[in-house]
Amino acid sequence: MTIHPTAAIDPGAELHETAIVGPYTVIGPEVKIGARSEIGAHCAISGPTVIGDENRIGPFATVGAPPQDIKYRDEPTELIIGNRNVIREYASLHRGTPAGQGYSRIGDDNLLMAYTHIAHDCTVGNGVIMANAVTLAGHVxxxxxxxxxxxxxxxxxxxxxxxxxxxxxxxxxxxxxPYVVMAGIRKQMRIGGINQIGMRRAGFAAENIKKLQAAYKIIFRTPELLLQEALDRALAVDENCPEVKHLVGFFRHSKQGVLRQVNGNDD
Known part of the structure; x- marks a missing residue:
């Protein structure tokens, strides 16, 4: 274990013997840090927080802070971080709330750039890239x-x-x-088509991408259809295609409503 002499680590914290902690970092009780994880300078890590193996946390990051929720009363909620994540400088990652799922969770192999903020009760999967100053409100x-x-x-x-x-x-x-390219601000948000480049680079089957494009056009490019009818027709493209099933299921399980505005260009 390599710990800078200026770091302050609570006796209740559990650090793997291969962990590295930089200068002036403060680590509180109920924090667990896994093998070969590197914590930069001036970080504040509080618990209950679990940080897995081979994570790299940049300077001045705040990890495991209490949720920014006025109803929170110091209940023992959690932040759970997986393996091989890169969390850059000034990122802020908060624990969950009792009224939510009780924890925030970050998976594996994610890149969270400078000033990213992950609020209470959020779940971030694997291989996600969040560029500078991306902000997630609660329960995202x-x-x-x-x-x-x-x-x-x-x-x-x-x-x-x-x-x-x-x-x-x-x-x-x-x-x-899922699987779309989009940009804009609130009512001006527009979807530009399927993320073909990203899917090809990830090794998706060309035939499945074609089926997904067909389902996409039914859902997004046939305004004369009601949503449920469009979803039924999209699923009929190939109900055994995983990508088509996931796209249709994503709509059917939405509680917030799903963005459907598109720009004027077809794929």
Missing amino acids: LIEDRAIIGGLTAIQQFVRIGTFTYIGGMSGLSKDVP
Whole structure:
């Protein structure tokens, strides 16, 4: 274990023998830090918080702070962080609330750039990229491999679908469907089509991408259809295609409503 002599670590914290802690970092009780994780200078880490293996946390990050919720009364909620995440400088990651799911969770292999904020009761999947100053309000769900541009603000309870690419300075108050490219601010949000480049790079089958495009056009490019009819027709493209099933299911399980506005260009 490599701990800078100026770091302050509570005796109740549990650090793996291979963990590294930089100067002037403060680690409170009920914090667990896994193997080969590196904590930078001037960080504040409080618990209950679990940080897995091979994470890199940049300087001045605040990890495991109490939720910014006026109803919170120091209940023992959690922040759970997986493995191999890069959390850059000045990021702030908060624990859950008793009224929510009781924890915030971040999966594996994520890149959270400078000044990102993850509020209480959020869930971030695996392989997510959040650019500088992305802000998640409470109860937000980010599915795997989403990419979110800088200065984007996401309202409470919104879901962001897998393999979605969101342009910078976006404002989101509705769920964003999976596999799409989109950008804009609130009522000006527009979807530009399927994230073909990202899906090809990830190794999706070309045939499945074509089926997803067909389902996309039914849902987003046939305004004469009611939503439920459009979803039924989209699923009929191939109800055994995982991507088509996930796109349709995402709409059907939405509580916030799903963004459907599109720009004027077809795929």
